[in-house]
Amino acid sequence: MQKITNICCIGAGYVGGPTMSVIANKCPHIQVTVVDINQDRIDQWNTEDLDQLPIYEPGLKEIVAESRGKNLFFSNEVDRAIDEAQMIFISVNTPTKTYGKGKGQAADLKFVELCARNIAKVSKTDKIVVEKSTLPVRTAQAIQNILDNTGDGVHFEILSNPEFLAEGTAIDDLIHADRVLIGGNETPTGQDAKDALSAIYENWLPKERILQTNIWSSELSKLVANAFLAQRVSSINSISALCEKTDANIQEISRAIGFDSRIGPKFLNASVGFGGSCFQKDILNLVYIARSFGLQEVADYWEQVIIMNDYQKSRFVEHIISTLYNTISGKKIVIYGWAFKKDTNDTRESAAIHVANALMEEHAEVIVYDPKVTESRIYQDLDYLNTRSPEENRRLLTVAKDPIAITTDAHAIAILTEWDEFKGYDWEKIYSQMLKPAFVFDGRRILKTDEMKAIGFNYYKIGQS
Ligand code: UDX
Ligand code: UDX
Numbered sequence: 001m002q003k004i005t006n007i008c009c010i011g012a013g014y015v016g017g018p019t020m021s022v023i024a025n026k027c028p029h030i031q032v033t034v035v036d037i038n039q040d041r042i043d044q045w046n047t048e049d050l051d052q053l054p055i056y057e058p059g060l061k062e063i064v065a066e067s068r069g070k071n072l073f074f075s076n077e078v079d080r081a082i083d084e085a086q087m088i089f090i091s092v093n094t095p096t097k098t099y100g101k102g103k104g105q106a107a108d109l110k111f112v113e114l115c116a117r118n119i120a121k122v123s124k125t126d127k128i129v130v131e132k133s134t135l136p137v138r139t140a141q142a143i144q145n146i147l148d149n150t151g152d153g154v155h156f157e158i159l160s161n162p163e164f165l166a167e168g169t170a171i172d173d174l175i176h177a178d179r180v181l182i183g184g185n186e187t188p189t190g191q192d193a194k195d196a197l198s199a200i201y202e203n204w205l206p207k208e209r210i211l212q213t214n215i216w217s218s219e220l221s222k223l224v225a226n227a228f229l230a231q232r233v234s235s236i237n238s239i240s241a242l243c244e245k246t247d248a249n250i251q252e253i254s255r256a257i258g259f260d261s262r263i264g265p266k267f268l269n270a271s272v273g274f275g276g277s278c279f280q281k282d283i284l285n286l287v288y289i290a291r292s293f294g295l296q297e298v299a300d301y302w303e304q305v306i307i308m309n310d311y312q313k314s315r316f317v318e319h320i321i322s323t324l325y326n327t328i329s330g331k332k333i334v335i336y337g338w339a340f341k342k343d344t345n346d347t348r349e350s351a352a353i354h355v356a357n358a359l360m361e362e363h364a365e366v367i368v369y370d371p372k373v374t375e376s377r378i379y380q381d382l383d384y385l386n387t388r389s390p391e392e393n394r395r396l397l398t399v400a401k402d403p404i405a406i407t408t409d410a411h412a413i414a415i416l417t418e419w420d421e422f423k424g425y426d427w428e429k430i431y432s433q434m435l436k437p438a439f440v441f442d443g444r445r446i447l448k449t450d451e452m453k454a455i456g457f458n459y460y461k462i463g464q465s
Contacts, residue, residue, distance in 0.1 A: 001192055001195045001196055001199065002086065002128075002192060002193075002196045003196070003199070004030060004086050004087050004128075004196050004197075004199070004200060005029065005030055005031065005086065006030065006031045006033075006084055006085045006086050006087075007020070007023065007030055007031070007033070007085055007086070007087050007088075007089065007200075008032075008033050008034075008035060008081040008082055008084070008085035008088045008089070009032070009033070009034045009035070009088070009089040009091050009132070010035055010036070010078065010082075010088065010089065010091060010092060010115050011034075011036060011089075011090065011091035011092040011093070011132075011133070012034045012035070012036035012038075012041050012042060012045055012054070012074060013036075013041075013055075013091065013092075013093060014055055014057075014167055014170070014277070014344075014346060015091050015132060015133070015163050016034055016036075016089065016091030016092075016132065017045065017053075017054070017055050017060075018055065018057055018060055018170040018171060018174065019089075019091070019132065019163065019165070019170075019174060020032050020034045020072065020089070021060060021063045021064050021067065021072060021171075022063060022171060022174040022175060024067040024070075024071050024072035025063045025066060025067045025072070026175075026203045026204040027071075027200060027203045028067075028070070028071055029071075030071060030200070031071050031073070032067075032072050032073070033073045033074075033075055033081040033084075033085070034072075034073070034074050034075070035074075035075050035076060035077065035078045035081045035082075036074075036076065036078075037076070039076050041054050042074050042075060042076045045064075045074035046074050050064060050065055055345070055346075056343075056345040056372050057167065057168070057170045057171060057343075057344065058168070058169070058171065058172075058343055059171035059172065060170070060171055063171065078118065079118070082118065082119055082122045082123060082127075083122050083123065083124060085127070086125075086126075086127065086128065087127070087128040087129075087196070087197070088119055088127055088128070088129050088130065089130045089132045089161075090112060090115045090116075090129065090131055090132060090133055090143075091132040091133055091163075092111040092112060092115055092133055093111060093133070093277075094107045094108060094111065094112060094133050094134060094135060094281075095107070095108050095281070096108065096280075096281050096284055102288055104284070105284040105285070105287060105288040106136070106284075106285065106288045107134075107135065107136050107281065107285050109135070109136075109139060109142070112131075112133060112135065112139065112143065113142070113143075113146065116129075116142075116143045116146040116147055117146055117150060119147065119156075120146060120147045120150040120151040120152075120156075121150065123151060123152070123154045123156075124152070124154065126154055126155040126156070126157075127154065127155075127156055127157075128156075128157045128159060128193045128196060128197070129143065129156055129157070129158050129159070130158075130159045130160075130161045130197065131143065131158070131159070131160045131161065131162075131219075132161055132162070132163055134162060134163070134222050134223070134226075134278060134281070134282055134285075135160075135219060136219070136223075136285050136288070136289060137216055137219045137223070137289060138216065138219070140158045140160055140183075140215045140216075140219065143158055144156065144158050155189070157184070157185065157189050157190060157192075157193040158184070158185070158215065159183065159184045159193055159194060159197055159215070160181075160182070160183035160184070160215050160218035160219050161180070161182050161183070161197060161218070162181055162218060162219070162221065162222030163222075164177065164178070164179070164181075164222075164225065167276065167340075167341070167343075167344040167346050168341055168342060168343030168344045169343070175204065177201075177209065178209065179209045179210070179211055180198075180201045180205060180209060180210045180211070181211050181213065181218050181221055181222070182194050182197050182198060182210065182211070182212050182213070182218065183212075183213045183214055183215040183216070183217060183218020183219065184212070184214075184215055184218075185215060186214055194212050198210045198212070222282070223282045223283075223285055223286045223289075224286070226278050226279055226282040226283070227282060227283050227286055227302055227305065229279070230274055230279040230280075230282075230283055230305050230306075230309070231302075232266075232267040232268060233267055233269075233271065233274045233279075233309070234274075234304075234305045234306075234308035234309055234312075235308075236253075236254060236267075236268045236269070236270050237270055237271065237273065237308060237309070237312045238308050239253060239270075239463075240270035240312075240462055240463030241311075241312075241315060243463045243464060243465065244462075244463065245465065246465065247465060249463070250270045250462070250463025250464065251270075251445065251463070251464075254268040254269065254270070269445070270445060270462050270463040271312075271351070271418075271443060271444055271445070271462065272312060272313060272316045272351045272416055272444065272462060273309045273310070273312040273313040273351040273354075274309055274340075274351075275340030275341070275347075275348070275349040275350040275351050275352075276340045276341070276346070276348060276349055276350075277346065277349065279309075279349075280306060280349050281349075283302055283303070283305055283306055284306070286302050287299045287302050287303045290302065312351075313351050313354045313355060313358075314354075316351075316355060316414075316441070316443055316462065317354075317355055317358040317359065319441065319460065320333070320359070320412065320414060320439075320441050321362060323439060323441075323458070323460065324411060324412060324439065327362075328359060328362045328363070328364040328411075329362060329363040329364065330363060330364070330365060331364050331365065331411040331412070332365045332367065332409060332410045332411055332435075333359055333364045333365065333366050333367070333411060333412045333414060334366075334367050334368075334369070334406055334407055334410045334412070334413045334414070335352060335355070335356055335366060335367070335368045335369070335413075335414050335416055336369055336370075336403065336413060336414070336415045336416065336417070336419070336422050337352060337369075337370055337415060337416040337417025337418070337419055337422070337444070338352045338353075338368055338370035338373045338377075338378055338381075338416070338417065339352075339370055339372060339373050339417050339419075340352075340417070341418065342417055342418045342419045342420065344372070345372040345373050345374075345377070347373055347377055347378070347381050350381070350416075350417075351416055351443070352368075352370075352416040352417065353381045353382065353385070355414065355416055355443075356368065356382065356397060357382065357385055357387055359414075360382075360387075360388070360393070360396045360397060361387070363396070364396075365396065366396060366397040366398075367397070367398050367399075367400050367406045367410070368397060368398070368399050368400065369399075369400050369402075369403040369406060370417065370419075371419055371421060375399040378397075378399050379393060379394065379399075382397065403422075403425065404425065404426065404429065404430060407430045407433055407434055408433045408434075409433070409434070410434050410435065410438075411434070411435050411438075411439065412438075412439035412440070412441060413430070413434075413439070413440045414440075414441045414443060415440070415442045415443055415444050415446060415447070416443050416444065417444065418444040418446050422446060422447075423446055423447065427447075427451070427452065427455055427457075428455055431455045431456055431457060437458050438457050438458065439457070439458045439459075439460070440452060440457050440458070440460070441460045442459065442460065442461045442462065443462055444462075445461050445462055445463065447459070447461070449461055449464065
């Protein structure tokens with residue numbers, strides 16, 4: 001089996017950055033170089049001030065501090081890093097297509113293809129190429145074809161090694177992974193490559209947690225894992241709507257069903273809807289694949305998970321509007337939280353974007369506070385929707401740095417991310433400076449109903465009548 005001493009990763013994003021940092025940290029004998037076409041991103045990864053890393057992830061800066069400059073490097077010399085590496089991870093983004101065939105559902109693979117072509121062009125020695133990005137099933141075949149037909153007699157072995165880390169807990173998820181999945185060709189060279197990658201993970205994970213499969217199973221498992229997780233959230237969210245019409249309490253239901261060991265307690269928190277770069281994209285991918293094989297019922301079944309998620313977001317907004325006497329025009333509404341979940345500065349597909357947009361459609365005056373998301377990111381998210389002009393977005397929504405001061409004369413507060421700091425706020429003070437009646441719409445169920453009511457708030461918690 002080949003012993004790997006030099007790794008390159010293309011894509012210094014939420015997946016490539018943390019994953020490679022942990023590999024470097026756990027494998028001091030391997031040189032790890034993370035490259036990216038985005039020079040700013042690489043500069044940020046190389047900053048002296050570790051609070052300026054491009055990604056906020058608990059535990060990340062400590063690991064980067066330990067390994068950077070020793071065996072962990074961030075660089076924009078893509079070709080050189082590819083040439084020197086024995087193993088190359090592809091960790092570039094694969095957004096949902098916004099044009100052409102499969103628009104709105106299929107994954108856009110142009111970045112992955114560019115990477116493959118570049119690897120083929122630059123490589124002078126045999127390489128193991130690892131797909132880390134989540135890709136539609138059978139992408140490995142496409143990468144293999146490109147490499148085999150454009151490479152210079154060099155042997156390329158493709159592996160699929162999907163990522164299961166969740167943002168906000170990425171470092172812990174990597175260090176204590178439930179499992180690592182490695183898919184590869186069922187040939188002697190394929191086996192050798194799978195073992196070489198297994199050996200890397202065995203530096204810190206027990207061997208029995210490293211699963212080897214064929215390449216297609218590995219690719220599809222990633223989509224299915226995310227689809228099942230998202231399905232749990234949509235399932236509990238569908239029941240939250242029913243709870244609001246009855247005296248049942250969603251938290252009690254989650255607890256009651258979660259004790260059933262066949263169901264388990266995780267991913268049963270009702271919320272304003274799931275977000276993140278993966279769930280929606282991966283399910284859409286699954287739907288697209290099923291449909292392209294003529295499996296209409298299979299496609300419809302999984303699509304419903306997304307329809308339920310959209311319903312949860314719009315239901316939340318409609319509740320705000322109807323509670324505020326059916327008009328929010330000109331009313332000041334504070335949004336706490338823009339990230340798609342706590343402990344990350346990632347906002348992709350965040351429910352907050354859709355909630356804010358809908359409130360702005362009704363001409364509310366929206367003020368956003370998030371502890372980690374920048375103002376420019378928030379405006380980019382809104383501008384990307386193309387609902388109205390960038391100027392209008394800036395007129396209708398402002399971004400604030402002081403979460404307490406902004407509640408003065410507000411009609412309502414909507415909590416859209418479960419940041420811990422929101423729980424510790426001086427809610428009595430907030431109440432005193434808001435207009436009365438003062439409303440709080442808790443889309444994350446983080447505050448205590450009794451306490452909020454005792455202060456005087458009109459308090460709504462998703463999943464409770
Ligand atoms: C990840 C996964 O890789 C993707 O499959 C998953 O489904 C979503 O999350 P992520 O790391 O979160 O992607 O994406 P992002 O933070 O956008 O990072 C991707 C990086 O790749 C960017 O920094 C981009 O500049 C870089 N890139 C993109 C290249 O270096 N080369 C390219 O050709 C394209
Ligand atoms: C997910 C997968 O968990 C991970 O394995 C995969 O590699 C990438 O996609 P991520 O998107 O980072 O990770 O976050 P995750 O923790 O799964 O949360 C996704 C969304 O679901 C968030 O918006 C979160 O707030 C929401 N959620 C999660 C709920 O609303 N309720 C829950 O009980 C759990």
